[in-house]
Amino acid sequence: MELFDSFILISLVKAAVIFGVLMTTLAYLQWVERKVIAHIQVRPGPYRVGPHGLLQPLADVIKLITKEDLVPPYVNKPLYLAAPFLAVTMALLSISVIPFGPVIHIGPVTTAMQMTDLNIGVLFILAVSSMGVYGIALAGWASNNKYSLIGGLRSSAQMISYELPMSLAIAAPLLISNTLSLRELVERQAGSILNWNILSGPFPQVISFIIFIIAAFAETNRVPFDLPEAENELVAGFHTEYSSMKFASFFMAEYANMITVSAMATLLFLGGWMAPWPAEYGSSLVPSILFGIAGLVLLYHGANATRKRDKLTFPAFGIIFLGIAGIFLLPVVQSWLLPLFWFCAKTGAILFAFMWIRGTLPRFRYDQLMGFTWKFLFPVAMLNLLVTSFLVAWTTK
């Protein structure tokens, strides 16, 4: 009974920590995205609320909660209310099987840095993400609005179509790793960058990585595949009739899905939380060096600040960054902080690519979108899977 209790306690603590971190990340991802796109378009982005707009997410949350929650009179009420709930639940559910670090020991407790390790983890994520279509499709239909309906239809057609190349692209690295558990998948890519699925194996999975990323953009309805919410054609697409927290739920779902697919790409192709080269060649010093440089640069700019408030904020952040650099050098926390750093760095890099592309590319035309997946992505993914499976069968005795 004691074992059972401690299991429940640990799971609750882990769930609370993951949920808290995830919610904060979701809010700040929005700030990062606005900043990145603003800088691509040579403007400062959010700047007024807090230093460099850092408190903007908080203001947004307060705004969204206190806004009037309007339900139009002509909607199908049960489905209209259920749709945003469904979308956000399915988006958050898949995070529960994503591992972001190895098994760690904190005092008497030994636990994995993951909510739960399923031996069908990859399939679970595919299943949950395929259920996420309902949220968007039903929102479009239940709103009883032409724009919403077209947005919902576009979205479901797009998600069904891109799920095929995505599944095929996922299958190829699974053949090499020979497991469906996300934890084992990462553990088989240990060592160095040469063991990651994108470079290793009988057939390096560069092609399936690219296909996976393209399909991931389409699955999350992001630019250049954001036709479900093309604002110049459809007002706001499937969430036209939603306001307040219900609108925010769709927003959260989109960002949570982005995090999930980025984490999936990291786990499947980029070696999860493994460092790119072994620790004896200094990979454990990388975070300290990066944060140290960032801290020193901020201190330098703080000393030569042109604006008054930068004299205060730059040195403050510089000292915080130097402190983080110091924490990464402590041997006590290194065992779990370093894997976490590499996982977040890789996932963050992919998330940055999401934003970069949103700031760069125009939108597809709908027939191009469908032709691209069925006539190009799907055959290429199929061929890649075929070559991979032949080579895997040939090299394993």
Next chain:
Amino acid sequence: MDVILFLTFAVIAVVCAINVVVQTHPISSALSLVGVMGSLAVLYLLLGAEFIAAAQVIVYAGAVMVLFVFVIMLLNAGAETSKGRSYLIPGAPLLIVFLGLVAFFVQRIFPSSTMVRFGGFTGGGPRDIGNALFTTYLLPFEVTSLLILIAIVGAIVLARKEIE
């Protein structure tokens, strides 16, 4: 614990199944069917068949039913109105009698030692399923895939517009 979960999801499955027939609007019926698929997946999971459970959700709830819902939305089908007299009054007792007979015969024919035990079934993982499909059941598996291929080709031929 297993029994509580089984009863919960069995009840959900049955209620959803009844709802499929009772609802007048096609979207509500389709969504109830999704509910049936989902609870069936949980029942598979309870029996230890993880792969089947995942496949059930991915294929039926995630792909087939999304297409159903998609088509219903595309055709903008409205709520059905009932035509003629209802068969509920003679139907319900007959249904109950039929279910009772089935339960009785199942109880009689299969001795209690062959009954399903929760968690007693192993070998529902992807590895075991793959092994079974590509060794013991290779021929039926390949024949089925050929059959599906023929069906796909047939569907395309039927759906294609004739070019004069």
